[in-house]
Amino acid sequence: MILDNKLYFKGSLLLYGLLVLFSCKSDDVVPTEQEEQQEEIEVAPQDRLPQVFIDTKGASIVDEPKISSDAVMVVANDTVYQGNLGIEFRGATSQGFPKKSYGLETWDANDEDTDVALLGFPEEEDWILYGPYSDKSLMRNVLIYDLSRDMERYASRTLFVDLTLNDVYQGVYVFMEKLKRDGERIDINRLRDDENSGEDVTGGYILKIDKTAGNNLGEGYNDLNSITSLYAPTNATLGQQIHFLYEYPDAEDITMAQKEYIATYMANFEAALASDTFADAETGYANFIDVQSFIDFFILNELANNVDGYRLSTFMYKDKNEKLKMGPIWDFNLAFGNADYCGGGASNVWAYRFNERCPQDFWQVPFWWDRLLQDPAFVAQLQERWTGLRANLLSNAAIDAKISGYVENLQDAGAVDRNFATWPVLGTYIWPNNFVGDTYMEEVDYLQNWVRNRLSWLDSEISTL
Incomplete structure (x- = not known):
């Protein structure tokens, strides 16, 4: 047709x-x-x-x-x-x-x-x-x-x-x-309601740190829809807590035995990470998590200085007989210098240190990331991964090429002009813009320059952790 x-x-x-x-x-x-x-x-x-x-x-x-x-x-x-x-x-x-x-x-x-x-x-x-x-x-x-x-x-x-x-x-x-359990999306075991013991109950699970929208059985965070961490977020000043919402199985479908299993697993992980022997290869945190997934999650959130990173739209999953993995990443519309609060516009701050800048925000970053960076083995693996990525997938040229490709696609389609004729927001502050360009290409140039500055800063900071 x-x-x-x-x-x-x-x-x-x-x-x-x-x-x-x-x-x-x-x-x-x-x-x-x-x-x-x-x-x-x-x-x-x-x-x-x-x-x-x-x-x-x-x-x-x-x-x-x-x-x-x-x-x-x-x-x-x-x-x-x-x-x-x-x-x-x-x-x-x-x-x-x-x-x-x-x-x-x-x-x-x-x-x-x-x-x-x-x-x-x-x-x-x-x-x-x-x-x-x-x-x-x-x-x-x-x-x-x-x-x-x-x-x-x-x-x-x-x-x-x-x-x-x-x-x-x-x-x-x-x-x-949409993020969900699926062989082509989050590829984990389908956990049925009759799998409540032995290795059957070990997975798969998806949890998230987020607002309660879509998970709100009852009022706010509660035992029906989430697990509450026993560990206060670092630097929080108002008694804030971290909650792990049930994403899969969802709050309506997860059984009591499955709740008990994943809650115990998360408690044991956090206890190991908080312990004096947290870095022990046999008994420490590495016994509970897939370290490389945590490293890649950290790199992606820090690359973008995601102001919501680690504390909102934060997914994690555990497959049957497997360790806890971080990801997939989600919701970066306020990242890459597009937020004017809590350091979100800066290219030279750590995203994981959000709590230091905004200790009164309701949604705080778990203590995990500060603690992981106290382990020399974790830092060494992070530095090795960063160096390898910067030589290839995260090089300045590679990221510039992606951005230029998107621009070419959108402009060749005439989509940029039509979009901003429909939504005339160029040159206008839209919450929470850190930068307001008068033209589309000013917005793109800001993004590209911000990324280059961010990469340079991370090169220096990660190498000296």
Whole structure:
């Protein structure tokens, strides 16, 4: 099915007979200050971003539950998906932005989950349309996830797309995988509710340090939805605690025996790390964790100076008969110098020392990272890994090439101009911007220069730990 060679979305689905009448209610999401007639831009079909069209059939999208919608996905004039999607708002703080992000599920005709391979990604049912808004480079999450996978640490696969919702163009989005247990995502054993003893109960588990959204059985953090650490975060001044939320099995499905197992495992790990013999190869922390996964997680968060790093959107998992691993990384839209609080904009501070800068913040960094860096063996492995990565995957040239590639992709598609015509935020402070560029390329230049300064600072600091 051939689309018009001009990327002009108003009424496009009517033209192609893919969807019928779209409607926009007053409470639907509509881009602010969008012009009725956007400039038509000639773009070759092969240069266009994949196009995602969603029609909610007159219903309003809410935070929860998902509502049924008709969806069409088009790549270079070819319709690659046409079917039913469940859609809802997603995110916490970001829900306050006018450009929303969405959680999606591929559904069958009866609104039941069904696995589908979308836009070249392995088949699954859960997906995300992330809408970069305060990140005016549009690429921070894409960059760090690509770097993680280059390091052979799974991170969500991503793809820039254009989104049209209810016949209204919404801008550049990142289509991505939701983090979940799956052979092609977080590849751990499926833990059934009858596996409650012996080696069966040892995995797999996914925990996260995060806000309670999506895990809030009961009020706040509680025994139903999380494990509470027995160790106070370093430098915290208001009695803050660290909580490990049940992600898989989730709080509604995990059994009491499974809770007891993973809670005991986490307690034993933290006790070993806090002990006087924490660095002992046989009895110390290394008996409980996959050290290399912790090192790579540390490197990725420090590379980006992720202001939320270690304390929010922080995942970890434990497979059957395996040690605890850190990751996958998640949610770096405020990283790479894009936050103006608690040192988030600086290229010359340690992200893991967040508690020193903001000891009164409710969400604090666990004591783990300070303690691990007191072990010469951990530091030596970190230094060796950093040196190897800087010679290749994390070299200045390699990261510059990725950023330049994203820019070329977006500009060749005409997507940058259309996005910022729809969301005119260039030159405007959007919380929590540390830098405000007047043009898109100023935003990109800031990101590139910030990364170069960060790499130089880390070279010096890691070598002298």
